[in-house]
Amino acid sequence: MTKLISLAQLGWRPIFQQTLTLEQLEDGQVARVLGVDRERLLLQTEQVQWHEPAQKRWLSLPMDERPTVGDWVWLKPDTPGTLTLLPRQSLLQRVASGTNPKPQLLAANVDTVFIVSSCNADFNKARLERYLALALDSGVMPVIVLTKADLTDQVDHYRETAQSLHASTPVVLLNALDEQAAITLQPWTSEGQTVALLGSSGVGKTTLTNRLLGDQRFNTAAIREDDAKGRHTTTARQMVRIPDGGWIVDTPGMRELRLGDASEGVDRVFDDIVELARLCRFKDCNHQGDEGCALSAAIDRGELEPDRVRRFLKLKRETIIAQENVWERRQRYKGFAKVVKLAKNAKDLKKR
Ligand SMILES: Nc1nc2c(ncn2[C@@H]2O[C@H](COP(=O)(O)OP(=O)(O)OP(=O)(O)O)[C@@H](O)[C@H]2O)c(=O)[nH]1
Ligand SMILES: [Zn+2]
Known part of the structure; x- marks a missing residue:
């Protein structure tokens, strides 16, 4: 069969090979999960791309054992139920908001995360540090990308401040509207490399994605001048090939990104x-x-x-709270309810 794409172009690394037995290598094939929705996976091997229906058994698995965008899977063609998840190199997940936060997988096997902020009111040290901690905790290399460099005369100030947050993280400044932006990012977007973009709404993630993809794949929204925030416009969950050869994972909902228990990541950002x-x-x-x-x-x-x-210290406290499991949280709540009840009883007694 003719090859559409090579495994290297898909992002395959020798380390994945070590997780497969010789038998598996001979009997079946590996595929990358390029897209996920409720009903199916979009899979790509060297020869074919197809939609694989979701399996009921996945629903009984813990969330992090279900396939997500960027995952590598092994399977025997035309043999339902053989699909096996390969160990991941990295995993980006978010804790959804709400009273019972559950982790939600965003993407696996991402090599680099572009932490996008802009040279205006969105620029915030604490926010950048939070994203840095998340990336480092997930096993992904961060790169700080500051957009809208064309709109400021304080380019050096932004560059130096961002660089001071974590010495070993590369910092780049660019104008996402300019063609040069794709060239600036090339060290991380060439053949087989997978990137994801994190950042607040309106900082230019869609513009940058379109710049890298070379066409207007996603719609951009006009930014509101007053608060330097734009509307949320991205919706799909998938990986898209960049003409340079890399892949972009498009991950919506990043505005609700919370730190989870990224305690190790926090320690790495603040290692000194x-x-x-x-x-x-x-x-x-x-x-x-x-x-x-x-x-x-x-x-x-x-x-x-x-x-x-x-x-x-603030980030550390956040991770400690996130580490508490649901049971502990309930106990804390129960304890609190008890205190309230005792206080109420005491008050009632006094009234008598
Ligand atoms: N001048 C200038 N404008 C930019 C730059 N990057 C983005 N913009 C503009 O900023 C606005 C918001 O950009 P988007 O790409 O929609 O931002 P986003 O981060 O994708 O926002 P969400 O989809 O809401 O998460 C658009 O009007 C862009 O044209 C830049 O580097 N320079
Ligand atoms: Zn001390």
């Missing part, structure tokens, strides 16, 4: 602070002016930015 905190006198130091706190001392010496420490 984590290192320094080891020198605090007490193991349970809460780094807020406690005796013998190495962070407070570094702040006093002018070696550490107090705001950065505050942002680190």
Whole structure:
């Protein structure tokens, strides 16, 4: 059969090969999941692309064991039920909002995530750090992409501030409306590389995606001047091939992206602070002016930015709350309900 596309072009890496037995390699074939909806998967092998109906058994699996966009699967052609998920290199997921937050898979095997913000009111250190933590926790390499560089005369300020957040993360500034933007991003979009874009509404994700894809695939919305926020316009969940050879995963709903329990990611963004905190006198130091706190001392010496420490502690607290499982949350709520009841009883007693 003639090849439509090679496995390398699809993003296959030798490391995936190691997860398959010789028998599996001979008996079946691997395919990449290019799209997912409620009823089916869009699968691509070297030779064919087809829609595979969703299987009932997936519904009984935990969310993270179900196939998602970017996944590699092994299967025997024309043999329903053989589809097997290969171990992932990375996994982007989000915790949906609501009282009982459940993780929702966004994409697997993404190599690079473009953390998109713009050189205007959207630029926010804490938000960028949150995205950095998410990317690093998910096993994806982050790149900070600052759009609308054409609308500011403070290009250096934005570049330096973004770079100061995490030294080893590349920072690029660009005008997403300009053709040059695709060339700037080429190191991460060439053959077989998979990228995803994260960022608030209106920062230029759709514009950038269209720039990379070379046509107007997704509609863009006009930005509201007052708050530097635009309307949400992206809807599909799929991977699309970039003419340069890479892939873009289009992931909607990023505005609700929450940190989840990305505790390791937070530690990696603030690795210098984590290192320094080891020198605090007490193991349970809460780094807020406690005796013998190495962070407070570094702040006093002018070696550490107090705001950065505050942002680190805030993100850490968020991950601790996210780590609490549902049972713990319920217990906390029950405990709280008890306190309220006791207080009420005491009040009633007083009234008598
Ligand atoms: N001047 C300038 N305008 C830009 C740039 N990037 C995006 N825009 C404009 O900003 C507006 C919002 O861009 P979108 O691409 O729709 O933003 P988005 O991030 O996809 O927004 P959502 O789809 O809501 O998540 C559009 O009017 C774009 O033309 C840029 O680098 N420079
Ligand atoms: Zn301390």
